[in-house]
Amino acid sequence: MGELAVEKHAQYILSVEKRKDDFESLVMEHLRLNGAYWGLTTLDIMHKLGSVNSDEVVTWILSCQDKESGGFGGNVGHDPHVLYTLSAVQVLALLDRLDAVDVDKVSDYVAGLQKEDGSFAGDIWGEIDTRFSYVAICCLSLLHRLNKINVEKAVDYIVSCKNLDGGFGSIPGGESHAGQIFCCVGALAITGSLHHVDRDLLGWWLCERQCKDGGLNGRPEKLTDVCYSWWVLSSLIMIDRVHWIDKNKLSKFILNCQDIEKGGISDRPDNAVDVFHTYFGVAGLSLMEYPGLKPIDPAYALPADVVNRIFFQK
């Protein structure tokens, strides 16, 4: 157990970035932009972003943009989708290079995905999910273009996905799930609509996610997984109830999921590591103010200094 192996994790992330031809990279090729967000944000939280060539990253990100629609695909040559558009904007924000995009073109693409009932599609093919509500709202907010959508209807749709247990699902009637809850609470937080959340009821549901091993699960009777260290924890922070979980036990759980020899963090102890869980583990520790890590904003999922730069330095 012990400490966070910052150097090892930084080396692991940089090595993943370089790998393009092994099996894992090929299978994940279409979501490389998400991977860039997970990897680079983790590096920044650990004060290691300096080892990355910003110009190269920006050039590559821009090459993922679909010139016609303004949206971003998961990698060069891929169709645009709101998920990768958010990752692109988040990474550009991280590198303080939002000047590199035509903000109106990107925000028009995202705003164009809103439906009549306030929900958001992921792309032109029309999959609807509250994940996309969060992604769109987060993206537009970072670009200062929330005025391009009908915020009231967006909020109404999210509220229609609220369940009796205080949680939220992917569609109205969908089972409460910590990942969806993060998306809905995050979107409500960004739009100043947290009054729709029953904080005590949801807070209790969320703190019940902590299991005997100290880790968090995403729904009742499911296994613990490091990624819920983010989804559950950030939700609790946004509704001001994070003191209801045992942070010590959770920290120990996350640290136990590290591979301290090769670097990286896995979903649970002794499993294979990946960039996704490395990010969520480190971000979770940051939310709990683990020493030596930059604070991270629970709603925007970016380091707090990046968010401050976007909103408070004009």
Next chain:
Amino acid sequence: MDYFRAVYVARELSPRALRLTTEALLRNPGNYTIWHFRRLVIDALDSDLVEETLFVDNLAEANSKNYQIWHHKRWLAEKLGPEAANDDHDFTRFILCHDAKNYHAWSHRQWVLQKLGGWDKELDFCHQLLEEDIFNNSAWNQRFFVITRSPLLGGLSAMWDSEVDYTIKAILQNPSNESPWRYLQGLYKGNPDSLITDERIPQLLLNILKENSYCVFAWNFLLDVLCKGLRPNKEIEEAVKGFTELDDAGSSDQDLPTRICSALERMDPIRVNYWAWRKSNLTL
């Protein structure tokens, strides 16, 4: 992949292109761009959608948590219409038999029910899954979904009483099961006065606390109903006093809710801050 890229860039919407997307997707079913292009080809060729359903169901079996596959299924179901609803429900039933909490399968199933129908056997299906695993939170959620949205049942008010009985039975079967406790709480949300007048509630709580004095959910529920105004009968008073006296000699002059909160702080130490907050928030 290079062959695929060539037809993709050329926008070649041919049988050859379809075959190339098949090969590419078998290797990497997560590649959403290939799925997009495949849909363009299918539309252009007016391909057999039943055959396509077989193809995607095959992939779904091996990759049941893949978003792109489920969305493709949704796209097909929309095209095939209500006649396809039963076959689609058979498929998600098959997936859920192997992974009864698969979030994608449940989302898809809910979408098909609402768009294309097929509600008639759904409550039975929920019951069957709960018989197999009474802890299945997804099945509990689906139960509520069916009761409140099925056009064939009378809605929550018509089903309410029998649902309370059903839930109580499930709780008695296994009191440490989070889902039916939340379900019960949810049932009374629209009926707060019944919560303190319904005799089934104190009966249930006494039954459990006599056999399982460390059941956190039961103590929590008792705490809730006391806070909402339940006048505790002698048996409940004795149960609380008996239990709390075992652990905390100094509590003899405290009210029941306070004693329960103190007991919960000890029983459920990982959430000690939550129970401390509950204690500080008690209204008498």
